[in-house]
Amino acid sequence: MTPRDAEPVLSRRAPRRRADHGPKTMNRILLIEDDAETAEAIVAELADRGFEVHWAGDGIDGLDRARASSPDAMIVDRMLPGMDGLAVVEALRKDLVRTPVLVLSALGAVDDRVRGLRMGGDDYLTKPFALVELVARIEALLRRPVDSCETILRVGPLEVDLIDRTARRGERELNLLPREFRLLEYMMRRNDQLLTRAMLLEEVWNYKFVPATTNLIDVHMGRLRHKVDGPRETQLIHNVRGSGFVLRSRQ
Amino acid sequence: MHQSQLIRSSTFLWALAVAAAFALFVVALFAFIYWKLDAYLVARSDRMITTQIQFIAKLPPARRISAIADHLEQDSRGVQYAGLFDAVGTRLAGNIDHLPRAFGLEGTAQSVRLDPFEKPAAHSPVVRAVGRRLDSGDVLVMGRNVDETREISSVVGEALALGLLPAFSLCLLAGAWLSVRAHRRVEEVNQRVQRIVAGELRERLPEGNADDSFARLARIVNGMLDEMETMINALAGVGNDIAHDLRTPLTRVRLALERGRTHAATLEELQDVSDKAIAGIDQSLAIVTALLRLTEIENNRRMAGFGDVALDEIVREVCDVYEPIAEDKRIALGVVIDRDVQVWGDRDLLFEAVANLVDNAIKFTPSGGRVELALEAEDDSALVRVRDTGPGISEPEREAVLRRFYRSDKMRNTPGVGLGLSLVAAIVKLHGFRLIIGPAPGGRIEILAWTGRAGSTSRRNGTLLSACVSETA
Secondary structure, eight states: OOOOOOSOTTOOOOOOOTTOOOOSSOOEEEEEOSOHHHHHHHHHHHHHTTOEEEEESSHHHHHHHHHHHOOSEEEEESSOSSSOHHHHHHHHHHTTOOOOEEEEESOOOHHHHHHHHHTTOSEEEESSOOHHHHHHHHHHHHTOOOOOOOSEEEETTEEEETTTTEEEETTEEEOOOHHHHHHHHHHHHTTTSOEEHHHHHHHTSOOSSOOSSTTHHHHHHHHHHHHHSOTTSOOOEEEETTTEEEEOSOO | OOHHHHHHSHHHHHHHHHHHHHHHHHHHHHHHHHHHHHHHHHHHHHHHHHHHHHHHHHSOHHHHHHHHHHHHHHOSSSOEEEEEEOTTOOEEEESBOSOOTTOOOBSOOEEEEOOBTTOOOSSOOEEEEEEEEOTTSOEEEEEEEOTHHHHHHHHHHHHHHHHHHHHHHHHHHHHHHHHHHHHHHHHHHHHHHHHHHTTOTTOOOOOOSSOSHHHHHHHHHHHHHHHHHHHHHHHHHHHHHHHHHHHHHHHHHHHHHHHHHHHOOSHHHHHHHHHHHHHHHHHHHHHHHHHHHHHHHHTTOOGGGEEEEEHHHHHHHHHHHHHHHHHHTTOEEEEEEOSOOEEEEEHHHHHHHHHHHHHHHHHHSOTTOEEEEEEEEOSSEEEEEEEESSOOOOHHHHHHHTSTTOOOGGGTTSTTOSSHHHHHHHHHHHHTOEEEEOOSSSOEEEEEEEOHHHHTSOOOOOSTTHHHHHHHO
């Protein structure tokens, strides 16, 4: 996993490889989860991806650790012994701690999700979840795009003008439909990041539910890819099997 | 029924109160009649004696005595009084012993006690009398006994007693009967309710043929019981459905894992097995998620998210999302928007409902077909119609399709269906809208929405989605 950096999204970065261990600054994650087995799996997966993970088994301990060690991101389970997960987040936000928080919950209802986000969570993941999804979301939280005033986004040969609503790859003008433009813009803001189908549904299409047609995203992505990646051009949009899509800035 | 229970029953008490009120009313009525009658009789006798005194006074003095005698002779009942006295009060003629004291001689009728001549009574009767001083100085008195009104009053009293007592008893009897009847019906209802509580969900309250309030109440309760029975049965069915729907993917997972564990020779083979297992588990989880979502909507707790929703925007967005899917399947997806319509509702849920309908339509329409999404607007209603050239929903399936987890046989092998229409139905119900399923062949499902509440508010034409508008236009 690449380290977190504060560069804008158009920065070029090394391609992501699974075995990319030993970055100079490891992202520190605090996991507050009461179920030991779940915690173990999460810790192992994140460690594999090059994160430094600390685990707290209950809310009070978790809050103490969060205050003491100021991690880069937190994963907080909602149902915790001692202190509710949301209460932990709320307490931190009261102290003006802005650490991004991913809330985990067995409560999948839309209202719970809204509540979780309103109480200071930055993202919400319903149990059970795929580990890939969890990692993708943590990476997204760590690399939240800077709310810059940039009106032109550039990733590799791609260039998107947010004012004119035009996109080009090198010299080639891309004739995009509005929905394709939205998708490309989102991907360019998060280049070299794994974007899962669920993330795209939530963020680009503003879906609050899982559509019955499971390949909905794939079809849209197929359209976009067809326009972005010409027949003899290097592929920029990559399908990560079983997980989602990545817009790679470099091969 | 126990005696004290009868007396305590409100029906009986009411009957008693009504009977008492009735009796009081009748007594008052009779009193009034008596009072009017009495006044009438007195006035009549007053007129008579006034006429008589005038008649006799006009006669020449010589004939007066004989006229008085004639007058009294004709009175067989002995109710007439007449008397002629001289200036000092000595009786000259008639049946009055002496002039009563303080007797006005102005010629107006008055009640006075007259002592009859030669027939001393134990107590002299009170009569209506009129007196007049004649030109000669004599005093002429004419009177009439009005005691007959007392007789009338006693007759009336008797009639009252004879009439009222049976009426009162009748009232009480009716009250007791009604009370017993009501108690019996309550008891019957109670027994049936006990049976329902014990789990006999098919039991219903007796409705009877009569159109009384009790029968109406029974019908209302029975309607409620019908609804509850359906719901309870649906819930009971859900268990089976979940078991069935979960068992299929879980069986596959189990088999794949079991076989993979023994037979996988390479890492790739094992990974392949794991992928299959994960896919099966994901399918199971999707079912659970959909079920929870349905419960969430059906529990009606989402009114908080209600606001003005532009249906036209939703229709355009859904069309936008599904256009590529339809195109891939070589299905023409058309959208017709009458005009912009706003309704009061939850935007996300309505989007979900319309998206589900379109999703289904595309899924079940064969290649080369057509799906049409239309928004029609009336004064106070709007219609979202999804029409396709697919097989549609057959008559017996129409109702069943809206039940949870229903999946027609031909859908069994299509992944991810089952709950779609149930979800739509739940969302539509939450909004108080109507879901109309058209007849097969060709699918046609409509959501009839009421625009009453939001219709008057100003039109927001989404600038956000102007791009989308131009695209679909």
